[in-house]
Amino acid sequence: MKLSNLLSEKRPAILERWFDVVLETYPADTKNFLQKQNNQFANPVGHTIHQGMESILNGLLSGSDLQEFSTPLDNIIRIRAVQDIAASQAVAFILSLKKLIREELEKSQRMDSFIKELSLLEDKIDTLVLMSFDIYMQCREKIYDLKANETKRLTYRLLQRANLVCEVEEPGPQQND
Amino acid sequence: MAKFSAKPKDLAKIRYTPPKTEWTETPVEFREHMFCHSAKPKDLETVGFPYGRAWSAKDDDWKLPDNWEQIILQGMKDLLGKYRSFQLFMDICVRCGACADKCHFFIGSGDPKNMPVLRAELLRSVYRGNFTLAGKILRKLAGARDLTVGVLKEWWYYFYQCTECRRCSVFCPYGIDTAEITMMGRELMNMIGLQLGWIGGPVAACYMKGNHLGLEPHTIKSSIEFFLDDIETLTGIKIEPSFNRKGAEILFVTPSGDLFANPGTYTAMGYLMLFHELGLDYTWSTYASEGGNFGFFTSNEMAKRLNSKIYAEAKRLGVKWILGGECGHMWRVLSQYMDTWNGPADFMEVPKSPITGTVFDNAKSMKMVHIAEFTADLIKHNKLKLDKSRNDHLNVTFHDSCNTSRGMGLLEEPRYIINNVCNHFHEMPENTIREKTFCCGSGTGLNASENMELRMRGGFPRANAVKYVHERYGVNLLANVCAIDRATLSASMDYWVPGVGVAGVHELVGNALIMKGEKERTQDMRLEPLPEKEGSENV
Numbered sequence A: 001m002k003l004s005n006l007l008s009e010k011r012p013a014i015l016e017r018w019f020d021v022v023l024e025t026y027p028a029d030t031k032n033f034l035q036k037q038n039n040q041f042a043n044p045v046g047h048t049i050h051q052g053m054e055s056i057l058n059g060l061l062s063g064s065d066l067q068e069f070s071t072p073l074d075n076i077i078r079i080r081a082v083q084d085i086a087a088s089q090a091v092a093f094i095l096s097l098k099k100l101i102r103e104e105l106e107k108s109q110r111m112d113s114f115i116k117e118l119s120l121l122e123d124k125i126d127t128l129v130l131m132s133f134d135i136y137m138q139c140r141e142k143i144y145d146l147k148a149n150e151t152k153r154l155t156y157r158l159l160q161r162a163n164l165v166c167e168v169e170e171p172g173p174q175q176n177d
Numbered sequence B: 001m002a003k004f005s006a007k008p009k010d011l012a013k014i015r016y017t018p019p020k021t022e023w024t025e026t027p028v029e030f031r032e033h034m035f036c037h038s039a040k041p042k043d044l045e046t047v048g049f050p051y052g053r054a055w056s057a058k059d060d061d062w063k064l065p066d067n068w069e070q071i072i073l074q075g076m077k078d079l080l081g082k083y084r085s086f087q088l089f090m091d092i093c094v095r096c097g098a099c100a101d102k103c104h105f106f107i108g109s110g111d112p113k114n115m116p117v118l119r120a121e122l123l124r125s126v127y128r129g130n131f132t133l134a135g136k137i138l139r140k141l142a143g144a145r146d147l148t149v150g151v152l153k154e155w156w157y158y159f160y161q162c163t164e165c166r167r168c169s170v171f172c173p174y175g176i177d178t179a180e181i182t183m184m185g186r187e188l189m190n191m192i193g194l195q196l197g198w199i200g201g202p203v204a205a206c207y208m209k210g211n212h213l214g215l216e217p218h219t220i221k222s223s224i225e226f227f228l229d230d231i232e233t234l235t236g237i238k239i240e241p242s243f244n245r246k247g248a249e250i251l252f253v254t255p256s257g258d259l260f261a262n263p264g265t266y267t268a269m270g271y272l273m274l275f276h277e278l279g280l281d282y283t284w285s286t287y288a289s290e291g292g293n294f295g296f297f298t299s300n301e302m303a304k305r306l307n308s309k310i311y312a313e314a315k316r317l318g319v320k321w322i323l324g325g326e327c328g329h330m331w332r333v334l335s336q337y338m339d340t341w342n343g344p345a346d347f348m349e350v351p352k353s354p355i356t357g358t359v360f361d362n363a364k365s366m367k368m369v370h371i372a373e374f375t376a377d378l379i380k381h382n383k384l385k386l387d388k389s390r391n392d393h394l395n396v397t398f399h400d401s402c403n404t405s406r407g408m409g410l411l412e413e414p415r416y417i418i419n420n421v422c423n424h425f426h427e428m429p430e431n432t433i434r435e436k437t438f439c440c441g442s443g444t445g446l447n448a449s450e451n452m453e454l455r456m457r458g459g460f461p462r463a464n465a466v467k468y469v470h471e472r473y474g475v476n477l478l479a480n481v482c483a484i485d486r487a488t489l490s491a492s493m494d495y496w497v498p499g500v501g502v503a504g505v506h507e508l509v510g511n512a513l514i515m516k517g518e519k520e521r522t523q524d525m526r527l528e529p530l531p532e533k534e535g536s537e538n539v
Helices: A003-009 A011-023 A028-036 A044-062 A066-080 A087-108 A112-161 B041-047 B068-082 B084-092 B104-109 B116-131 B133-142 B149-159 B167-171 B178-190 B197-209 B217-235 B264-278 B300-317 B329-342 B371-380 B402-407 B412-421 B452-473 B483-496 B505-512
Strands: B250-253 B282-284 B321-324 B368-370 B396-398 B477-480 B501-504
Touching (some): A003 A011, A003 A044, A011 A028, A011 A087, A028 A044, A044 A066, A044 A112, A044 B104, A044 B452, A066 A087, A066 A112, A087 A112, B041 B197, B068 B084, B068 B116, B084 B116, B084 B178, B104 B452, B116 B133, B116 B178, B167 B178, B197 B300, B217 B264, B250 B300, B264 B371, B264 B501, B264 B505, B300 B329, B321 B329, B321 B371, B329 B368, B329 B402, B368 B371, B371 B412, B371 B505, B412 B505, B452 B483, B477 B505, B483 B501
Parallel strands (some): B250 B282, B321 B368, B477 B501
């Protein structure tokens, strides 16, 4: 039996426990809301994070290419990057998947037979952490970009009116000397 | 984002679970990008607000006046006596929790103090401790608290994390209007000089110059002339609007932001083109040059003072009625307060469209009509020639602004216009539009830039619904009838749903409007090339 097959059987339980790791980073009242409100528009944070984690877990178990993790990671990290948490906390949930998987394997008492496959899977999870950190930084840089762009949008007409900016004309046909 | 301050040896000790303290025992922590700068003393002094001083929320010492507790408690007593609604809202909440998960700031942040019930409790706990017998005797058992500097800081942090959008009140079985509780909280803090720079500045400018940006008459005129040049480039038609013209039939008032801030400027161009095409007998005013009212975010009295210029100017010019541009809070202030503050406007007539003859009975008393009502009526009577295909490059959804939708029920008119000027329109999901619309996350003076992280949190529920229609239907434009929306949703879309632009409804009208004698349009209102038409359809 392959490791991915074994984990696929345990997938729903791993996903819920993994989701719970993220929920634990929120206050108790909030955790309750994020967990129980199923409407994706009434609870966009809970829904987006859960859906993203499900995609990541499925991707890991089916051996998807790394690029396929970009969107679900981005969806989750984009939210976490503007919440009351440190950068480490924003990406830490991915590392916790390693612990959850090892716990499942210990329960099945077949850790030794999967050690090589497990090592590869854990390497991939480590790569996802690095990807997440890049996304986190992009989001934070975007916040500064937004501030700068908004100032431009608010004042561009004013600068134009004051003749402080001008746009370069289309170059005319080249003239021969 | 919290600032990273842990030393290496502390790293292993980081706990990822939040503190398990009660809300009353969890002091507020001021985080960068989450709050606005404080108001400048000169701005407060200009309008006679007390205790202007240099201070910052991050300082331990807020330089409060010595008797600040006395001022706040006396202020609370006065407001409780003045507004029955405030007294009622302090007493009747049964903490059922129906409002708890309806606030965009709670949904986006996960911070329990952003639950409307808990945000209100920040004020209620002090009310109980000082104004109710049970609270005075039983103290904590009755949910009472003393007014301390810590509590005051909590008020300041969280009452400036509420945009007074009133979504929570839609779901409250008692109809408690949490926006009014925030208003009271802000008014109390204003009594001891705790105001935002982004509010104080526009209020002072509006008081001195007539508009939030502090534009003087010649600047207003020349900025509009700048639009006229663009319109001439676009259509070949030279428009000559009038300013401060006595005897005009209609006075047009709009938010000043649309005169300078993109993309609102394109909406202003849309107004100019529409009025020219109709041959409307109207005038702009360089005195009543602001439809918005940031005074509304400080105190009732200040809002009233800033609003007074609108009727005064209408009277001076001798107009028959007033037409208002696309704005959100402007319309809550105008439709729900102006008449009782500064009316009766009995020197004007009941608004009647000179083009269709429609009498706007809904504005019989206040004498002011929203441009969405006016334009929808024109379309309904086939008074406009429109080429919808000029908007074919746009796949549009509509964001109901909180104040126009929940505040005054302006739900159908903007949609009717959009459907008549665009071929591609898709609604967002039912629980995110109309009365249940999600706020842009930046209203009530929170549209500063220094609090961008807060704005992104608060804007997420709205953006999430936009993302849904963007992915499902290819929506690429978020239309709205609010100047603050136009200014702030652009940033929100840029962060959450790149690829979706923002525009006022009358920018779309301007695109589609076939004007008499116009040259063939090759550009849209933004002077960008019009994509090749897929086939024109005239209405």
